[in-house]
Structures are given as structure tokens and as C-alpha cells.
Amino acid sequence: MIKLRKMRSEEFADYQAYFIEDYARDLQDNSGHDRETAIAIATLCLPAGVENERESLFCIMQQHTRVGYLWYRLSDDKNWAFINDFYVLPQYRSLGYGKLAINAMEQKLVAINVDEIRLRVAANNPRALKLYEHLGFNVSGYNMSKKLQL
Numbered sequence: 001m002i003k004l005r006k007m008r009s010e011e012f013a014d015y016q017a018y019f020i021e022d023y024a025r026d027l028q029d030n031s032g033h034d035r036e037t038a039i040a041i042a043t044l045c046l047p048a049g050v051e052n053e054r055e056s057l058f059c060i061m062q063q064h065t066r067v068g069y070l071w072y073r074l075s076d077d078k079n080w081a082f083i084n085d086f087y088v089l090p091q092y093r094s095l096g097y098g099k100l101a102i103n104a105m106e107q108k109l110v111a112i113n114v115d116e117i118r119l120r121v122a123a124n125n126p127r128a129l130k131l132y133e134h135l136g137f138n139v140s141g142y143n144m145s146k147k148l149q150l
């Protein structure tokens with residue numbers, strides 16, 4: 001049984017370390033940023049901490065074991081949620097935890113009358129794309145970029 005447990009303040013530093021490294025790598029691979037710029041951007045994207053009215057940070061728990069993280073934010077009108085980060089630790093992948101975690105999030109959102117979930121999938125992450133498509137997500141657009149010579 002998967003449970004989404006609110007992240008505790010003392011867990012935020014571990015999450016922060018993982019997130020900055022992971023998102024910086026994504027920015028380098030998919031947006032062409034150098035490492036220093038990517039780390040700076042990733043650091044700025046983090047929430048101030050675990051207590052935030054519109055953003056929810058969770059540890060994905062299988063009994064007493066943390067198997068991943070989930071971070072989403074509600075829109076201003078609280079009609080939709082955007083998944084900022086969803087991560088299953090490597091040793092727990094392909095065991096169904098991702099699907100169960102998204103289902104648990106959906107239940108939480110339906111309970112507060114949120115009727116849509118949005119997210120972005122990195123171009124180099126076909127595994128995530130496959131999971132989201134399996135869960136009923138549809139492509140609603142494409143993020144594109146072009147580096148200019150200055």
C-alpha cells in the first residue's frame with residue numbers, strides 16, 4: 001500500500017539535494033544550460049520549505065520505507081494541479097509504485113474538487129512518458145526552445 005505522507009521539515013534537505021542535482025541535469029540535457037547556470041535555476045525553482053498553502057511536498061511511502069517524492073502545486077483558482085516533481089528512487093522502479101503514487105494523488109485532488117492534473121515530461125524520459133500515457137494523460141502541447149547566438 002502506497003501512502004503520500006507530507007514531507008517533514010527535517011527531510012527537506014535530502015529532497016533539496018536530490019532535486020537540485022536531478023533538475024540541473026535535466027536543464028543541461030534538455031535546455032543546453034551549462035552546469036553552473038542549471039544549478040542556479042534548479043535552486044531558484046525549489047519551494048521555500050515544506051509549509052506552503054498552494055504547494056504540496058510528499059514522501060511516497062511503502063509502509064515505513066520512502067520510495068520517492070511528489071511535489072505539486074495548485075493553480076490560483078484551485079481547479080487544476082501541476083506536478084512540479086515526481087521521482088521514484090531507482091531501486092523501487094518498475095514495481096508499480098509510480099502508478100500507485102499518482103492514483104493516491106488523484107484521490108487527494110478529487111477530494112478537494114481539483115479536476116485536472118498537468119505536468120511536463122522531459123524529452124529524454126520515455127519511461128515517464130509511457131507511465132503517464134498508461135495512466136490516461138494526454139499530450140496537450142510541446143515545450144520547445146532554441147538557443148540564440150549572442
